[in-house]
Amino acid sequence: MSTLGDSLITITHRPELVFAQGQGSWLLDEAGKRYLDLVQGWAVNSLGHAPAVIAQALSEQARRLLNPSPAFYNRPMLDLADRLVALSCFDRVFLASSGAEANEAAVKLARRWGRKHRGGAHEIISFEQGFHGRTLAMMSASGKPGWDRIYTPMPAGFAKARLNDIESVARAAGPDAVAVMIEFVQGEAGVNLADPGFVRELRALCSERELLLIADEVQTGIGRCGRAFAYELFDVEPDLMTLAKGLGGGVPLSALLCKQAFNCFEPGDQGGTYCGNPLMAAVGLAVLDEVCRPEFLAAVRQRARYLAQGLQQIVRDHGLLGERGAGLLRALVLPGNQAEQVVAAARELAPVGLLLNAPRPNLLRFMPALNISEAEIDQALDLLRAALRQVLG
Structure with missing residues (x-):
């Protein structure tokens, strides 16, 4: 019996899910679960999924x-x-x-x-x-x-x-x-x-x-x-x-x-x-x-400030080491090498998952769609807090 991905050359560790559809800041897998995506193809989807x-x-x-x-x-x-x-x-x-x-x-x-x-x-x-x-x-x-x-x-x-x-x-x-x-x-x-x-x-x-x-x-x-x-x-x-x-x-x-x-x-x-x-x-x-419209770029800067402020509050509340970034390319520094655990916990949250990236063992990276809404940022921060509680206590 074959398992998922058997016909692909192995280049990375992928979770056991298959994405079927995306819209804006959201992805939907074949099982029907929704995910709020703060990776966006590693900063590729500047306007989100399927604009x-x-x-x-x-x-x-x-x-x-x-x-x-x-x-x-x-x-x-x-x-x-x-x-x-x-x-x-x-x-x-x-x-x-x-x-x-x-x-x-x-x-x-x-x-x-x-x-x-x-x-x-x-x-x-x-x-x-x-x-x-x-x-x-x-x-x-x-x-x-x-x-x-x-x-x-x-x-x-x-x-x-x-x-x-x-x-x-x-x-x-x-x-x-x-x-x-x-x-x-x-x-x-x-x-x-x-x-x-x-x-x-x-x-x-x-x-x-x-x-x-x-x-x-x-x-x-x-x-x-x-x-x-x-x-x-x-x-x-x-x-x-x-x-x-x-x-x-x-x-x-x-x-x-x-x-x-x-x-x-x-x-x-x-x-x-x-x-x-x-x-x-x-x-x-x-x-x-x-x-590259001036009003769109101004909105990106506003969303970046909003996300940074939310991440800084999480740093204070959870005893993390810091937050940094430029625009909507940001990072959260954890107290230990738990980044992959947080990524996995966030993805497995139910009923809605959160997609994050861990470029370093102690660090999470955020690359949302440039047109993400403040309401979606708030939801992402709530999901992130839930994942951090699972991993860090």
Whole structure:
């Protein structure tokens, strides 16, 4: 007798449930149980589950044009690139399908620029505890402990510095260094925020030493931190930026953005079968038109304050260690390594479950839909309290 998932290659531990339907902040499993979702595909579903604007964009574009090949222009590709340029400090856009793919493209572009303008400089400085994707090169770029030993030999050319330690960056910036890749908020590491002063010093160091500053905004971009892009919180302009997750709102879409001075790919240097396909680009346009409205972003900031205040009250009531975050990317620090137990207890609550994420053994991460309501936040906090009582007493 087969068990659930027997035909799938094992890549993670999944609970014994199958989701069948979603709407907004809610998921429904095949048994009919409802779950309030504060994971949203790891910050992917910026507008929640099954938003009408995405369904409409997919339906209309699927009837018109799916994929003419990236060797040709298509209107949604052009319009999405124009929209991203208008919203940001960048001049050029390359569209792809995943965050790892966008980050690979950023590394390629930096190394191409280093070959042309810096005598072959190629080394990328990234940060301990950072996360940039699951390709071999991006695992090398990441600072997740142990990732340098899973698939040895690993690609070379990635040095490590420490977040908020400018001297560690300066030491890592040898003659072969060409770029610094940073997450302004390290999501997988536990929602660790860069210090604004450090970011300003980093921008100055990169300018002084002719290093490209690459902002990995795969998780933080497209409204997640209360602004269109997280770099706006730090009053700096990166040279390159990567986007994914919230850009597609649930479909596979990512982007690399750069300033004109670094637009140095030559024809054939970079590409991909699905890069810039009109189906995904049409969805990206629909998401941007909704999320990047000033009034929508103001509402995200208000919801973020409301959630943070509720989490801070839970910290006081349950004797936890703290709460932190930016916008609607937040974390709760537990007194011990009980995070997975809390995640399981919250999921098993009845009649309504709560979906949480534990990126570290002592930490819970919250990535709700950007349009979650205050009433849903209140319900989530009540469910979280119930799970904490079960696990912590």
